[in-house]
Every structure is written in C-alpha cells, then in structure tokens.
Amino acid sequence: MIFACGLKMLMFLYSDYLLMKKVAILQSNYIPWKGYFDILNLADEFIIYDHVQYTKHDWRNRNRIKTQGGIKWLTIPVSVKSINQQIRDTKISDTRWNIKHWKTISQSYAKTKYFQEYKAYFENLYLTAKEMYLSDINYRFITAINKLLGIETTLTWSTEYNLIPGKTEALIELCKQARGNVYISGPTAKNYIKEELFVQNNIEIHWMDYSNYPEYFQPFPPFDHFVSIVDMIFNEGMSAKKFMMN
Numbered sequence: 001m002i003f004a005c006g007l008k009m010l011m012f013l014y015s016d017y018l019l020m021k022k023v024a025i026l027q028s029n030y031i032p033w034k035g036y037f038d039i040l041n042l043a044d045e046f047i048i049y050d051h052v053q054y055t056k057h058d059w060r061n062r063n064r065i066k067t068q069g070g071i072k073w074l075t076i077p078v079s080v081k082s083i084n085q086q087i088r089d090t091k092i093s094d095t096r097w098n099i100k101h102w103k104t105i106s107q108s109y110a111k112t113k114y115f116q117e118y119k120a121y122f123e124n125l126y127l128t129a130k131e132m133y134l135s136d137i138n139y140r141f142i143t144a145i146n147k148l149l150g151i152e153t154t155l156t157w158s159t160e161y162n163l164i165p166g167k168t169e170a171l172i173e174l175c176k177q178a179r180g181n182v183y184i185s186g187p188t189a190k191n192y193i194k195e196e197l198f199v200q201n202n203i204e205i206h207w208m209d210y211s212n213y214p215e216y217f218q219p220f221p222p223f224d225h226f227v228s229i230v231d232m233i234f235n236e237g238m239s240a241k242k243f244m245m246n
Contacts, residue, residue, distance in 0.1 A: 024046045026048070028060065029142075030141065031074070031228040038246055039208060041149070041153060042246055050087040050088040051159050052086060053083075056080065060087060064227045070220070074228075092137070098129040099126075109235075114233065172203060180203070185206070
C-alpha cells in the first residue's frame with residue numbers, strides 16, 4: 001500500500017513536471033557568449049525580443065574575442081536613424097562587414113586546437129551572410145551555433161505575438177501567449193522586473209547564476225569568461241559543452 005501511494009505520488013510529480021513549459025525572452029545578440037546559450041538550452045521556447053528599442057554600444061551588433069594583443073571587439077556597422085528605432089528595423093551599413101570579421105577571427109584563432117576542424121563551417125557561415133537586417137544576421141549565427149552544440153530549443157520571434165505596454169507586463173503577456181509557466185531570465189533583469197506580477201500570474205521565475213563557470217583552455221592570459229562562444233568552440237571543440245552549465 002505504501003509503495004503504491006509512493007509510486008502514485010511520483011507519477012503525479014512527474015506529470016506536473018512535464019506540464020511545465022520554460023520560456024526565455026531576450027534580444028538577439030551577435031555571436032553571443034556562453035551564458036546566452038545556456039539560457040537558450042534551458043528553455044523550451046526562446047523568444048527573440050526584437051521589436052524593442054535598438055541600443056547603441058550593446059551586444060546587439062558586437063561581441064568580444066580573445067587575441068594575442070588582448071580583447072578585440074567585432075562590431076557590425078549599422079544604420080541608426082532614430083532614437084526610437086527598433087532592433088527589427090536596424091539595417092547593416094557596410095555589406096563587407098562579414099569579410100572583415102572572418103579575416104580577424106581567422107587570424108586570431110588559426111593556431112587554436114580546433115580551428116581547422118570548424119574553419120569551413122564558420123567560413124561558409126560568414127562569407128555567405130547576405131542578410132541586410134541585424135536581427136536576421138544574429139539569427140543566422142545563433143541557429144548555426146545551436147546546431148554545433150546540439151541545442152534543439154524552439155526559436156520564435158516576438159513579432160509573432162501580440163505585445164502590451166510595460167516592461168514586466170510585456171514579458172508576462174509573452175509567456176502567457178507562449179503557454180509558458182516558467183520564465184528564465186538573466187540576473188541583471190532583477191533591476192527592473194516586478195517579480196510580484198509574475199507571482200500573481202502563476203509564472204515562476206528562474207534566475208540564471210553565472211558565478212560558477214569553470215575555466216577552459218584559453219591562450220593569452222588572463223582568462224576572460226565574457227567573450228563570444230566561438231572562443232570556446234575553437235579552443236575546446238565539442239568539449240566546449242562540458243564548460244557550460246547545462
């Protein structure tokens with residue numbers, strides 16, 4: 001009798017777990033760091049939040065790589081015509097950005113252990129990039145890196161949903177429309193998210209903690225966690241997944 005009750009409770013808890021849908025909502029980033037892909041991997045659905053204001057000097061159109069001379073920024077040149085311009089409306093201003101970036105990456109990582117293994121994959125990814133909108137370019141690289149890492153999370157666009165005003169309110173509405181009951185967020189969002197509104201709407205918040213990442217082999221010390229994930233791929237190959245949280 002006790003065993004049967006225990007089994008019934010386990011089945012109930014497992015069925016409840018299966019009913020949980022985890023949603024993450026983030027702006028698209030250019031060749032993001034590993035933390036971005038950890039959020040992606042945790043979620044059942046990842047909503048690319050691209051019809052919000054484009055912000056300059058942010059991660060939307062640039063990222064960092066490690067070089068012998070130190071940290072180097074790779075920046076996609078974009079045209080910003082209005083302070084209220086949305087990410088989805090932001091266009092490229094120099095169509096040769098991809099050639100320049102690939103040349104820099106090639107020079108910086110040519111001597112890493114796994115560069116030759118992934119050279120053709122990334123070279124094709126860069127040199128066939130003809131998209132004119134920043135969101136489309138970011139999507140190209142995110143989905144390609146997902147494939148390498150074995151991440152199968154569903155990617156959707158915020159433009160596929162109906163939004164309402166308010167920072168927290170808009171996120172809650174997106175979760176509801178996506179039928180999500182768990183929202184995954186980076187820690188910096190604690191500065192503006194009204195957590196009590198999530199509680200009122202029966203949506204659990206899972207806060208990411210990036211404090212315990214292990215170091216991997218990375219030339220040119222000191223070690224830097226906050227670089228594009230391509231750094232980890234070229235240095236560790238498929239072992240890169242061992243240095244992520246999930």
